[in-house]
Amino acid sequence: MKKVLFICSTGGHLEEMLTLRPLFSKYKSIFVTENNVRGKQLNLDIPVYFVRFGTRRHLLAYLFIFSWNIVKEFFIFLRFMPDVVITTGAHTSVPMVYFAKLFKKKVVYIESVARVHSKSFTGKLIEKKVDKLIVQWKEMEDVYENGEYHGQLL
Numbered sequence: 001m002k003k004v005l006f007i008c009s010t011g012g013h014l015e016e017m018l019t020l021r022p023l024f025s026k027y028k029s030i031f032v033t034e035n036n037v038r039g040k041q042l043n044l045d046i047p048v049y050f051v052r053f054g055t056r057r058h059l060l061a062y063l064f065i066f067s068w069n070i071v072k073e074f075f076i077f078l079r080f081m082p083d084v085v086i087t088t089g090a091h092t093s094v095p096m097v098y099f100a101k102l103f104k105k106k107v108v109y110i111e112s113v114a115r116v117h118s119k120s121f122t123g124k125l126i127e128k129k130v131d132k133l134i135v136q137w138k139e140m141e142d143v144y145e146n147g148e149y150h151g152q153l154l
Contacts, residue, residue, distance in 0.1 A: 005082035007032040009092040016088045019153040089122040
């Protein structure tokens with residue numbers, strides 16, 4: 001059975017990821033998100049791992065939190081060693097994408113439904129690393145060279 005690691009930040013990214021819930025039980029899966037009120041409310045039938053919540057609005061603190069999350073995500077990745085990483089973004093998922101590529105694993109990135117005409121910061125950072133880039137608006141196929149439109153998650 002394929003091993004799939006689902007990872008996303010909280011907020012809209014988490015809500016979009018949760019629409020993929022039927023996939024969680026089709027594979028040996030784990031879920032990684034940020035440790036905040038919404039994250040703690042998750043009631044999933046798969047293991048859930050938390051990384052620290054951080055925001056770029058508090059840059060100095062964010063740099064420490066992001067650095068800590070990189071280390072923690074590396075150990076989560078090594079412990080689970082997924083075949084595929086699926087993410088809806090944002091910053092929490094970037095290190096995991098790079099770990100997946102380092103170990104020659106597949107990555108699926110689903111760009112936020114909030115992005116209609118331009119790339120997200122996360123998208124700019126990882127678009128060349130992902131194996132499949134899914135956009136949620138037809139117009140976004142012109143923005144991302146390899147973007148594939150299959151409809152919206154929400």
